Amino acid sequence: MNTNPFKFGTVVDDEFFTNRKEEIGKIHSILSSENHLILISPRRYGKTSLISKAIKALERPYIFLDLQLITNIEDFTSQLLQKTLKYYPFEKIKHFFKSFRIIPNISLNPLSNEVDFSFNPTMSSSVILEDALNLIEKLSTKEKKIVVIFDEFQEINKIDKNLDKKLRAILQHHKMVNYVMLGSQESLMKEIFEKKKSPFYHFGYLMQLDKIPYEEFFDFLTERFEKIKNNGSGLSKEILEFTKLHPYYTQQLAFNVWENLIKNNSEDIKEVILNSVITHDNDYERLWGLLNKTEMKIIIALAYERKSPLTDEIRTKYMLGASSTVFSSLKKLIQNGFVVKINSSYEIEDPFFKEWLLMRRAN
Ligand SMILES: Nc1ncnc2c1ncn2[C@@H]1O[C@H](COP(=O)(O)OP(=O)(O)O)[C@@H](O)[C@H]1O
Ligand SMILES: [Mg+2]
Incomplete structure (x- = not known):
């Protein structure tokens, strides 16, 4: 079976991922130090895929939070706690909750078998947030240092208008956790991390993610096309000329070119492009x-x-x-x-x- 070897839209790994070895090495060295990492690129360049791959290889506990999907500080906090419990079973860490200044409502969801957290509207959301983040710091150890990843970090102040200040005030005391912030709106991200008066000014190592280098992407495409075709390099060249190496659009076009090859035995890339454009008219x-x-x-x-x-x-x-x-x-x-x-x-x-x-x- 010749299943399509290209994938776009969601996080990619394994055979769908071109290596980015240098970047992974860099991420590992930053995260094995006391530093935090800020990873910036335009949308769909591969930040989430890259960090997921790098983190898995580290074999350290990690908590991944996509800020785009979070509605307020209570939601932020309950998701943090819920994800923490994936590594630290509730039974083992429940004594920590005794020291919370405000005890959240904790219930076991019998359907998912997950522990749910909720807060009364009268509780101070800042206090809850601080207790939850400090819990992560307490659970983290030198041997198993926790990494906390905030994806789409540029959304921070949409969740709550002073969340950046609140968060910074808490995180600056943490010594046992590496924080990673990913963001796709470069201007906003730079404002957060490069402007002197921003609470997150120079918070961590700022890394800019580029497109995938030509040689690497070219080989990636050619290797795959040559499974069903003698000379795949012509196709790869034409695809990369059109997409200018954009990771997402390259995979998308390659996916459709592959389908067209299998179904219609056609190598006409222009036709594939035309069809995509018409579909999205x-x-x-x-x-x-x-x-x-x-x-x-x-x-x-x-x-x-x-x-x-x-x-x-x-x-x-x-x-x-x-x-x-x-x-x-x-x-x-x-x-x-x-x-x-x-x-x-x-x-x-x-x-x-x-x-x-x-x-x-x-x-
Ligand atoms: N290293 C890679 N190798 C191949 N394709 C990639 C790679 N990184 C990203 N892509 C392509 O780009 C798409 C978007 O990746 P994603 O990690 O979601 O980007 P971001 O988080 O920057 O928006 C993926 O679905 C995939 O098609
Ligand atoms: Mg992403």
């Missing part, structure tokens, strides 16, 4: 509708030009307006995920969206 139309006029013009300029929309030439040609306007629009486009900034040049994030735009305008 509605989504792209909706996305386009979210943009204002200046943003539309900037996206159009980015689709046709290699030069930055900030240059005089491009601003004039596409009637973009003052450079300060272009600059602030670009910033917003980056925040909303339409555009990414890579080594000081701007790109449309989704190569299929770009293709959609070019096709629509050529019609």
